[in-house]
Amino acid sequence: MKGLALRVAHLFPKLMNIYGDRGNILCLQRRCQARGIAFEVDGLELGDPLKAKDYDLVFVGGAQDREQRLVAEDLVKVKAKPLREAVKRNVAVLAVCGGYQLMGRFYRTAEGEELPGSKVLDLHTIHPGAQAQRFIGNIVVEWNGTTVVGFENHGGRTFLGDGIQPLGRVVAGFGNNGEDGGEGAVYRNVFGTYLHGSLLPKNPKFADHVIETALRRRHKDFRLSEIDDAVEDAAHAAAVRQATRRSIIR
Amino acid sequence: MLNSSSSLVAPGCSYNISVIQRTAAVAAAKATAAVSRRFRLGGGTALPGLVAERIDPDVIQELSAQLNLGSVIITGTNGKTTTARLLRSIVKEAGLKPVANRAGSNMMRGIAAALVDAASWSGDIASAERRLGIFEVDEATLPLVANAVRPRAVLFTNLFRDQLDRYGEVETVAAVWRAAVSELLAEATVVLNVDDPSVAALASAAEGRVVKYGMEDTSSGAAKLEHAADARWCTACGSELGYAAVMYGHLGHWRCPKCGNARPEPDVFCGLFQTGANGSHVTLKLPGGLVEASLPLTGLYNAYNALAAAAAAAALGLGRAAVQRGLNSATAGFGRQERMFVGGRDVQIMLAKNPAGLNQVLRTITANGSEADLLVLLNDNIADGRDVSWIWDVDFELLEGKTHSVTVSGVRAWDMALRLKYAGIDGGGATTHVEPEPAQALKRALSATPEGSTLYVIPTYTAMLEVRDLLARWAGRGAFWEAE
Numbered sequence: 081m082k083g084l085a086l087r088v089a090h091l092f093p094k095l096m097n098i099y100g101d102r103g104n105i106l107c108l109q110r111r112c113q114a115r116g117i118a119f120e121v122d123g124l125e126l127g128d129p130l131k132a133k134d135y136d137l138v139f140v141g142g143a144q145d146r147e148q149r150l151v152a153e154d155l156v157k158v159k160a161k162p163l164r165e166a167v168k169r170n171v172a173v174l175a176v177c178g179g180y181q182l183m184g185r186f187y188r189t190a191e192g193e194e195l196p197g198s199k200v201l202d203l204h205t206i207h208p209g210a211q212a213q214r215f216i217g218n219i220v221v222e223w224n225g226t227t228v229v230g231f232e233n234h235g236g237r238t239f240l241g242d243g244i245q246p247l248g249r250v251v252a253g254f255g256n257n258g259e260d261g262g263e264g265a266v267y268r269n270v271f272g273t274y275l276h277g278s279l280l281p282k283n284p285k286f287a288d289h290v291i292e293t294a295l296r297r298r299h300k301d302f303r304l305s306e307i308d309d310a311v312e313d314a315a316h317a318a319a320v321r322q323a324t325r326r327s328i329i330r
Numbered sequence: 331m332l333n334s335s336s337s338l339v340a341p342g343c344s345y346n347i348s349v350i351q352r353t354a355a356v357a358a359a360k361a362t363a364a365v366s367r368r369f370r371l372g373g374g375t376a377l378p379g380l381v382a383e384r385i386d387p388d389v390i391q392e393l394s395a396q397l398n399l400g401s402v403i404i405t406g407t408n409g410k411t412t413t414a415r416l417l418r419s420i421v422k423e424a425g426l427k428p429v430a431n432r433a434g435s436n437m438m439r440g441i442a443a444a445l446v447d448a449a450s451w452s453g454d455i456a457s458a459e460r461r462l463g464i465f466e467v468d469e470a471t472l473p474l475v476a477n478a479v480r481p482r483a484v485l486f487t488n489l490f491r492d493q494l495d496r497y498g499e500v501e502t503v504a505a506v507w508r509a510a511v512s513e514l515l516a517e518a519t520v521v522l523n524v525d526d527p528s529v530a531a532l533a534s535a536a537e538g539r540v541v542k543y544g545m546e547d548t549s550s551g552a553a554k555l556e557h558a559a560d561a562r563w564c565t566a567c568g569s570e571l572g573y574a575a576v577m578y579g580h581l582g583h584w585r586c587p588k589c590g591n592a593r594p595e596p597d598v599f600c601g602l603f604q605t606g607a608n609g610s611h612v613t614l615k616l617p618g619g620l621v622e623a624s625l626p627l628t629g630l631y632n633a634y635n636a637l638a639a640a641a642a643a644a645a646l647g648l649g650r651a652a653v654q655r656g657l658n659s660a661t662a663g664f665g666r667q668e669r670m671f672v673g674g675r676d677v678q679i680m681l682a683k684n685p686a687g688l689n690q691v692l693r694t695i696t697a698n699g700s701e702a703d704l705l706v707l708l709n710d711n712i713a714d715g716r717d718v719s720w721i722w723d724v725d726f727e728l729l730e731g732k733t734h735s736v737t738v739s740g741v742r743a744w745d746m747a748l749r750l751k752y753a754g755i756d757g758g759g760a761t762t763h764v765e766p767e768p769a770q771a772l773k774r775a776l777s778a779t780p781e782g783s784t785l786y787v788i789p790t791y792t793a794m795l796e797v798r799d800l801l802a803r804w805a806g807r808g809a810f811w812e813a814e
Binding site: 107 | 491499500501562563568570710716717718719720721722723741742743744745747748749751752764766
């Protein structure tokens, strides 16, 4: 594919880089380059404007509490509007963990404070208080006829609005809220999820789905070619085994 | 600190009852330790302590109060065990008798077990006049232990992201430490690594004396901040810190460009650091003058450990001669650059539990220049951290083109294989071999290592226990795997 490029906006790489989010960017890069697709990534920090038309994919990862607070403010003031515009124009978004929570309408902290979100997705997140169980562990989600596997670690419970679907169904683990069996969210070309691990490297099918979705906006019917995923598939299968074995014991 | 057991007793008879309780606790714990050793139920490091605490919740307070020279606590993400070991060596050279907990057994029960071990059956610490407690303490357990032993000095090594599923976030740990420092006795000394901004910030919470240490020789530092850098934000105003020199992780010579908050001048520092294949050499500046010492340990992180131990010794008023002799005569600890000789191969265990630590291990191994033989073991048990995503924050790219053979093992061997594939060390290819079962993996890694060469074994904590056990059994034997 001559001249093809995936242009990625990485939101807050310095502030939101916990839980191996770097692996997601490395994965996008590697899987593009393996197909001869150029990979361009711009890190956008606090105050940097988001020119959404310049990008095929917006990625935002997870953060510690202090950073998440800084990011939430900037997201609402500086980046939310162009981000919502971009979503309308079918730009793809991948939001993981803290980034996923920030895509919603609001996040209510353990102390009851309500932090506004970017309102990209019709969902909200509530932290039920410092004493509530934190959702920590390996997680397997049924997605698109296959599985997505990773690790979740969140206190907040996320509830989806009516016009929005979960990314998948929880096979082992907690997911959005530990109640309704849903994990993550999909709306237009936006993917939100609690899974890290890192998420993309050992979920090559999902990674390719995100890349294809991002590129199809400008290249209709675009399909990625097959590449050697032997190690990826083995890592995926081993992680699924580990997650389901543990959940039986629990 | 109030404990239900003693506070419910009438003041007049509390003394006697607490003595009876303590005696019973110590005796029961000692019996447990003896049984545990007799039937080889483990090293007897935790269970006796648990028994003692169950019978007498104040056992740590009561026994540690008998240590005439008081206690030192060492805490931090990385370097606790080695720093405590080096300090123990210095303290012995100074003619004192340290009471110390075993490596890794660094919660309340581990401290209780160490004290019980030092006590007689009647609950008295033997030769108490020369006894100094040296306790390495888990980051989150620090407030409890500090409250019980009322230490003379507390040393903080560093604060890195580590097992986020267990400890919570770095900021949470920093807040716990701050509160613990402000609760210390006014006469307690706080010993701080000022190269770590969040450790340096603890000085403002301290009521008593502060001893600051840091690296002045920046020649072994990293070119830039690593991916795993955490505390790169100013603790005073939140702006991004600037670095005149990065040592490793977020350690270095930092300054806030906005508010001027900057690394304080250290009282104790390392002015010269040189590392080789088998050891390293440090020149330390202590309050009274210089100390030059040779360590059997390599890598910048161990220079920090030596510096930390020297700073603690200075805080305790120990002489420079003891520091020098103590560092010179130190040996590698449990899984920390511990060496064994198996089948004509030199095997070195380099425990690594988090991104900052593993980056340091990789830098130390690749500094030798020769192509390394590696066995990397990744487990995800509770003591390792259940979340393995931290391996994506490690700069395995440092290894590219610098390995002779790579074997990966452990419960999450395939996650590690994938990470190495991304680092340009091809998983499943000619050089990387995946073998989840540790004994098989160790045999494979040994046979891939040329005779006379070094096999570097890089395990997470529980994998270290497994592989160390195997190596201890095989040490001194020939290349037995070739016959099988």
